[in-house]
Amino acid sequence: MSSANTQVSRKSWRGRKVSRRTGLRVGGGAAAAALAATAALTLASPAGASVSPAADHGYTFRTLDNHRDVTFNQLLGINKAGLIAGYFGSGATGHPNKGYLLRPGYSQRDFSNENFPHSAQTQVTGLNNVGNTVGFWANAGGANFGFYTAGRHFYNVNFPHVPNSKPQMDQLLGINDHGVAVGFYQNSAGNSRGYEYNIHTHRYTRILIPGASQGLSGPSLTAAAINNNGEVAGFYVTQTGETVAFVKTAHTFTTIIFPHSSSTQALGINDSGLVVGDYTVGNSSNPPMHGFTWQAGHGFREINDPLGVNTTTINGVNDKGELVGFYVGRGGNTNGFLARP
Numbered sequence: 001m002s003s004a005n006t007q008v009s010r011k012s013w014r015g016r017k018v019s020r021r022t023g024l025r026v027g028g029g030a031a032a033a034a035l036a037a038t039a040a041l042t043l044a045s046p047a048g049a050s051v052s053p054a055a056d057h058g059y060t061f062r063t064l065d066n067h068r069d070v071t072f073n074q075l076l077g078i079n080k081a082g083l084i085a086g087y088f089g090s091g092a093t094g095h096p097n098k099g100y101l102l103r104p105g106y107s108q109r110d111f112s113n114e115n116f117p118h119s120a121q122t123q124v125t126g127l128n129n130v131g132n133t134v135g136f137w138a139n140a141g142g143a144n145f146g147f148y149t150a151g152r153h154f155y156n157v158n159f160p161h162v163p164n165s166k167p168q169m170d171q172l173l174g175i176n177d178h179g180v181a182v183g184f185y186q187n188s189a190g191n192s193r194g195y196e197y198n199i200h201t202h203r204y205t206r207i208l209i210p211g212a213s214q215g216l217s218g219p220s221l222t223a224a225a226i227n228n229n230g231e232v233a234g235f236y237v238t239q240t241g242e243t244v245a246f247v248k249t250a251h252t253f254t255t256i257i258f259p260h261s262s263s264t265q266a267l268g269i270n271d272s273g274l275v276v277g278d279y280t281v282g283n284s285s286n287p288p289m290h291g292f293t294w295q296a297g298h299g300f301r302e303i304n305d306p307l308g309v310n311t312t313t314i315n316g317v318n319d320k321g322e323l324v325g326f327y328v329g330r331g332g333n334t335n336g337f338l339a340r341p
Contacts (some may be wrong), residue, residue: 076123
């Protein structure tokens, strides 16, 4: 695992950006773009996975894909018990996004479906340690709506009373054990607006970049993850059009940029403040993408699945330091992975 110095700026804040899953995770395929999505491979063993050597990363990587659509799987969140949230299907015709949970054991029989009732497509994007999940669902017209689950029931969550984009784009991407979820909506100018939502008090709170314009044309910001300390990770677009990551605490707003990258996105954070995400290099139409971890005082480490060195996204991390994400393998399939230190 290689390390790099951190480029950091601290200020009061506001923020978010969309990419990987149209938001903090994006998958390939036409409908996936409408949804904002995030990856798959053929089952390679009786356990429903292939195990890759750790190489020099210090992690053991395991490919985990639901065989209901082995062309596209993305793993987006993992809790301390090892329960994983994700989905299969690129969103292209015949391959709708379908959400799932994956229990430890990680064989095909350990997948369970989780889809918003009567939805055309669903992604399960995050989960906590007390039984809640979050995500978003799409209707046949391509509009996105956030949701959370509690006691096996689904509840809609969409930022209220705002001039939303058409079709609507509203997604929840992460939730902590206190029931505070984070996500974003797109306004009528097409810019993303990050927010927190408390599932117990039903209170919304905007997440803002300190000093930035709050108008319709202000910078896009995506809130992608929140830990039990209330620290929020995500990404936003600067005035020069660069996508950069951030971590927001109660008193600070820290911008983090992987050195020499063209784009940096923070997608997950655990209670130790370990941040995960991805960065790209160069400005081509399909730039190399690498996963990373970052922690204050320790800087960056580049993390790549050995089967997808230039196509790795790390989307979730638990308090054991276990990572989940996805990569693009041979043949163009998007595959989910679990990485253990």
